[in-house]
Amino acid sequence: MADRYHHGNLRQALVDEALKLIEAKGPAGFTLSEAARAAGVTPAAVYRHFEGREDLIAECAVQGHRIFTAAMENAFADGQPSPLSAFEAVGRAYLAFAKAHTGHYIAMFESGLSRHATPGLAVAADRSAAVLERAAAKLSETIPPERRPPASIFSAHVWAMSHGVVELFARGAPGANAPFSPEDLLEAGIGIYLRGLGLLPPDA
Template sequence: MPKRGYHHGNLRAALVDAALKLIEEKGPTGFTLSEAAKNAGVTPAAVYRHFSGRDELIIEIAVQGHSIFADLMEYAFNAGQPSALAAFEATGRAYLAFARKHPGHYMAMFESGISNQATPELATASARSRQVLERAAEELSKHIPEDKRPPASMFSAHIWAMSHGVVELFARGAPGSKAPFPPEDLLETGIGIYLRGLGLIAPDD
């Protein structure tokens, strides 16, 4: 591919697109900034006008991913209303849908080893997506007496961890991805068991 130089189109967006493909192929730590430059059709020197290193490029992708993720979670939460339970379950399904549709963003967000506090922009973006699930947890647990109610942040963190585990083990093309049940069913069943344990939904007959 011929080098098109620094004035090639929207270089920043082109580098993000190139890095997303590399992340999907090699993981967030499996490529170099020079590879991203080559795939974007520019010289490595041009990249440094926009990003100081690979981590900064990954942070850009993670910020973008958290924004997409939060929009999707908010849409799922609002679409599930007026039932707090339906809204909560919808956010769980949205988690799986995001991981499938945006694998490069997902890996940059959760598998790069970069702290969500690395930059103010990343901290703000990640907090927004987390707050959607916390709001769903808070709505669902309102009828539990306050002294027995789990903190919304803990409640949502448990569901987040469960969702992440289902994605990693059964919803991705990894060695452990074969499962006897669809990932959505695994997650819905797991959430059901958790919510019954909290007394949020009635036990099965």
């Protein structure tokens, strides 16, 4: 089979095809040979750029984390009138990313890869997590220090809620027929959580 791609863009072509396969079949549902065939190259050509299938999926995740970080940073810094509105905007950006970049999202969070699978993945994952931690730290500044949860715990709780909403509504899951939108469901969950921390009055 003649390679369709020049050496300079084959790596990205393989990533793009892998993302389609991940979305269609799941991270464990395709082979490296399928990715190569979809990109129009021989399986041997893949090894010029990736050590194996997990390495290819890791690169999909790295690129996803970069897009994810930029989206959340834009939401956090987009002229929000208060830390609360900024925090809610970050949550909405999370849901929007999962919907618009499903293949990336699956590679990042559902592939079973450790965030330390490659040095680049560890760095990219840490950067995206740091955005949510900054938003959590800013929002919790009004809580007395002795009662203030660590930003890493605070952000992890919100990440868990966000991830749960994505899973509930993703790919024809049961939540797809729920009477609530994913955005409304996440906002309500965050509101309950923030009230528990004393960051919102009971009637807010």
